[in-house]
Amino acid sequence: MKRVYSGIRATGRLHLGNYMGAVKGMLALQETHDCVFSVVDLHAITTPYDPSSLQQNIREVILDFLAAGLDPQKCKLEIQSRVPQHTELAYLLSTIYPVSRLEDLPTYKDKKAQYPKYINMGLLYYPVLMAADVLLYKGELVPVGIDQEPHLEVMREIARKFNSVYGETFPEPQRFKTEGEYVPSLVGSGKMSKTVEGSYINLTDDLETIKSRLAKAPTDSGAIGGNIPQEGGVANLFTLLRLFGGKEMFTKFVQDYHEKKIRYVEMKEVLAEAIYKELQPIQERRKEFEQNPKLVDEILNTSISQCRQVAEETMKEVKEKMGLVS
Numbered sequence: 001m002k003r004v005y006s007g008i009r010a011t012g013r014l015h016l017g018n019y020m021g022a023v024k025g026m027l028a029l030q031e032t033h034d035c036v037f038s039v040v041d042l043h044a045i046t047t048p049y050d051p052s053s054l055q056q057n058i059r060e061v062i063l064d065f066l067a068a069g070l071d072p073q074k075c076k077l078e079i080q081s082r083v084p085q086h087t088e089l090a091y092l093l094s095t096i097y098p099v100s101r102l103e104d105l106p107t108y109k110d111k112k113a114q115y116p117k118y119i120n121m122g123l124l125y126y127p128v129l130m131a132a133d134v135l136l137y138k139g140e141l142v143p144v145g146i147d148q149e150p151h152l153e154v155m156r157e158i159a160r161k162f163n164s165v166y167g168e169t170f171p172e173p174q175r176f177k178t179e180g181e182y183v184p185s186l187v188g189s190g191k192m193s194k195t196v197e198g199s200y201i202n203l204t205d206d207l208e209t210i211k212s213r214l215a216k217a218p219t220d221s222g223a224i225g226g227n228i229p230q231e232g233g234v235a236n237l238f239t240l241l242r243l244f245g246g247k248e249m250f251t252k253f254v255q256d257y258h259e260k261k262i263r264y265v266e267m268k269e270v271l272a273e274a275i276y277k278e279l280q281p282i283q284e285r286r287k288e289f290e291q292n293p294k295l296v297d298e299i300l301n302t303s304i305s306q307c308r309q310v311a312e313e314t315m316k317e318v319k320e321k322m323g324l325v326s
C-alpha cells in the first residue's frame with residue numbers, strides 16, 4: 001500500500017482553506033492508502049506564538065481532524081514533536097541541501113517580509129523539516145494545497161540527492177491535488193489564511209457567523225455583466241460557490257451575473273447555507289470528541305507509538321547508509 005503523509009500547523013482551529021486543500025484529500029486517501037496525518041507543532045513555533053496556548057492549539061487541530069472524519073481505524077494521527085525522529089532526520093537531511101536554495105524559496109521570503117523581527121534558523125529550516133516529515137514515513141503522496149508546491153519540490157530534490165549519494169532509499173513525493181487546492185480569501189485578494197483577519201471561515205463557525213463573515217466580503221455594484229472576473233471579491237465568491245453550492249446554484253448565479261441582475265445578498269445567503277450544510281455534521285461529531293477527552297488521548301497514544309515504530313525503521317536504514325552505525 002502506498003504511503004501518505006500530511007501535516008497542519010498547530011495554529012488553532014481549521015478553516016475552509018485547510019479543509020478543502022488538505023483535509024478533503026486526507027479523507028479520500030485514508031480509504032485506500034497507509035496514511036499518517038500530523039499536527040506539526042514544531043513548524044508552528046517558527047513564527048511568533050504563545051507557548052501557553054500551544055497545547056490548546058494542538059488539541060483544536062486534532063479535534064477538527066477527528067470531527068472532519070479522519071478515522072483512527074483507517075489512518076494514524078500524530079503530533080510531530082512526540083515523534084522525535086522528525087528532528088533527527090531533518091538534521092541528517094540538512095547536510096545534503098544547499099542553504100542558497102532555501103533562502104530563495106518564496107515561502108521563506110514571504111515569512112521574512114511578514115515577520116521582519118522574527119527571522120530565525122527554524123524558518124529557513126522549515127522545508128527541510130517538512131521533507132523529513134514525509135520521508136520519515138517514505139510518503140509518496142502528500143495531500144496539501146497548491147501553496148505547498150515549492151516545499152514539495154524541495155522534498156523531491158532532497159530525496160533524489162539522498163538516493164544518489166547514499167543509495168536508493170526514499171520515494172519522490174507528489175502532491176495529491178483536491179478541487180479546493182486554492183481557497184480564496186474573503187477580503188478580496190489572496191488566499192484564505194489564519195493570519196489575515198476577516199479572510200477565513202472556520203469549520204466550527206455557526207450559520208450566523210458564516211453569514212456575518214460573508215456579509216463583509218467585498219463585491220461590486222452588480223451592474224457590470226459580461227464574464228465573471230478572474231480576480232477580486234466577486235471572483236472569490238464565485239469560487240466558493242463552485243466549491244460548496246453545487247453546479248445548479250453556480251450556473252444560476254453565473255447567469256444572473258451575465259444578465260446584470262445578480263443580487264449579492266441572495267448569493268451570499270445561498271453560499272452561507274451551502275457551507276453550513278457541509279459543516280454541520282462535522283460540528284456535531286466534534287462535540288462528541290470534545291466531551292470525551294480520554295478517548296482522544298487514547299487514540300493519540302496508540303497512533304503515536306505506531307508512528308514511532310515506523311519512524312525508527314527508517315532511521316535505522318538512514319543511519320546505516322550514512323555510515324553512522326555499522
Ligand code: TYM
Nearest residue numbers: 006007008009017018021022130144145181182183191192
Ligand atoms: P499550514 O498549516 O499552513 O496549512 C495546512 C494545509 O492547509 C492548506 N491550505 C490551503 N489550501 C487551499 N486553500 C487555502 N486558502 C489554504 N490555506 C491553507 C495548506 O496547503 C496545507 O495543506 N507546511 C505545511 C505543514 C506541514 C506539512 C508537512 C504538510 C509541515 N510538514 C509535511 C505536508 C507534509 C503548512 O503550511 O501547513
